[in-house]
Every structure is written in structure tokens, then in C-alpha cells.
Amino acid sequence: MAYKVPAQPIDGNYKAVIIADQADLTALSAAVLNGATATDLSCYFTGDGLAITVDEQVITDERLCSRQTFEQPGRVQYGVETTFIDNTNGPYETEYNEAVEALAPGTTGVLVTRRNLPFEDVFATGQKYNAYPFRTGAMREVPAEANSVTRSTSKLFITGDVVVGGTVVA
Known part of the structure; x- marks a missing residue:
């Protein structure tokens, strides 16, 4: 028996803000x-402009008594690459x-x-x-192309422990 699993559309349901170190x-x-002091960049990032990656290393776990090689999860490295609207020198700067x-x-x-959740909704307790x-790296211009807007990119170098699944408190 086939079951349909509902899915939440991501368009307009993603919020990305920058806050000071905590x-x-x-x-x-x-x-x-x-x-x-929080800066909401949700509408500045392009549709594919917030690329968050996770690279999990592998620990090889070989045993003398086994004919197999096992694995353990190793270190995790997060990466963030951004592409955003850049209005420098334009009428909206x-x-x-x-x-x-x-x-x-x-x-x-x-x-x-x-x-x-809709990006317009403020953060609320329990979310x-x-x-x-x-720490941001160098800002780079995205090459000009027809039928596009002016964009720049920047790598965000991860400088501390990433929190996945934190809960907003009052």
C-alpha cells in the first residue's frame, strides 16, 4: 500500500538572520x-544563495578478528557559502x-x-x-550575465560549535 507523505514548500518559508556573537x-x-541588532537577510539571499554543507569524516575501524572493515563517524565540518543582492553604487544602495x-x-x-514557517513571522518561543x-571571508562579485541582478558571494568561515535544532526561549 502506497502512502503519500506531505511536504512543506520551502519558498517563502525560510528565515535567515545575522546576530552578534552570543x-x-x-x-x-x-x-x-x-x-x-538582528539583520534579516532572508530577502537578500538568492533562491540558491544560502548553501550550507556538512562534511562528516570517517574513522576506519578495523579488527583483527574480522574480515570486514567497519566505520565510525568522525569529525564534522560545516560550511556556508552565500550569494546575495549587492546594490553597491546603485539607486538602492x-x-x-x-x-x-x-x-x-x-x-x-x-x-x-x-x-x-513564513519568513515574515517573527521568531517565537519553542521554534x-x-x-x-x-567570520566572513572575501566578498566576490558574481560575473555579470543577461537577465540577472547584481550579486556578490561570500564564504562564512565557521568559528565555533554549530547548533542544530536549538529552541527559541522567551
């Missing part, structure tokens, strides 16, 4: 995530260039992401999030 990323407060400002080379902070402490 001592404890496991229980971020709604006040911090929604506060005046003054009012709409927050990604360029928030991701300037050498900037530190925490990228916090939340999925499966799940992921948090990635970072």
Missing part, C-alpha cells in the same frame, strides 16, 4: 533574534544594501536559520533554529 547559542531568545554591510570581509557574528558562528 555566549550560548543553544537557547537564543526571541528578543535577540527579533531585536534591533543607501536603503537596501544590508547584506553587503552585514557580510563585509572580516565581520563576525552568528547566522541563524529557521525553516517551514527550532540552527546557529552558525562565523
Whole structure:
């Protein structure tokens, strides 16, 4: 018997904000995530412009008594590559260039992401999030192409423990 498994569309249901470094990323407060110092970059990242990767190393576990080689999970390395709207030198630079400002080379902070809720909804107690402490690398222009907008890219170098599945507190 076949069962249909419902799926949540991701379009418009993803929030990505940058906050200042925090001592404890496991229980971020709604006040911090929604506060005046949080920068919501959800509408600056292109549709494929927030590439978060996980590379898990393998520990080989060989035993003298076995004809097989076993494995254990090893170290985990997270990576974040961003592509975002860049309005530098354009008519929108003054009012709409927050990604360029928030991701300037050498900037530190925490990228916090939340999925499966409308991006317009503020963070609320009990919601799940992921948090990635970072330092930005060099900002690079995306080559110009027809029928496109001006974009730049930046790698976020992970500088501390990543929190996956944190819960927003009051």
C-alpha cells in the first residue's frame, strides 16, 4: 500500500538572520533574534544563495578478528557559502544594501536559520533554529550575465560549535 507523505514548500518559508556573537547559542531568545541588532537577510539571499554543507569524516575501524572493515563517524565540518543582492553604487544602495554591510570581509557574528514557517513571522518561543558562528571571508562579485541582478558571494568561515535544532526561549 502506497502512502503519500506531505511536504512543506520551502519558498517563502525560510528565515535567515545575522546576530552578534552570543555566549550560548543553544537557547537564543526571541528578543535577540527579533531585536534591533538582528539583520534579516532572508530577502537578500538568492533562491540558491544560502548553501550550507556538512562534511562528516570517517574513522576506519578495523579488527583483527574480522574480515570486514567497519566505520565510525568522525569529525564534522560545516560550511556556508552565500550569494546575495549587492546594490553597491546603485539607486538602492543607501536603503537596501544590508547584506553587503552585514557580510563585509572580516565581520563576525552568528547566522541563524529557521525553516517551514513564513519568513515574515517573527521568531517565537519553542521554534527550532540552527546557529552558525562565523567570520566572513572575501566578498566576490558574481560575473555579470543577461537577465540577472547584481550579486556578490561570500564564504562564512565557521568559528565555533554549530547548533542544530536549538529552541527559541522567551
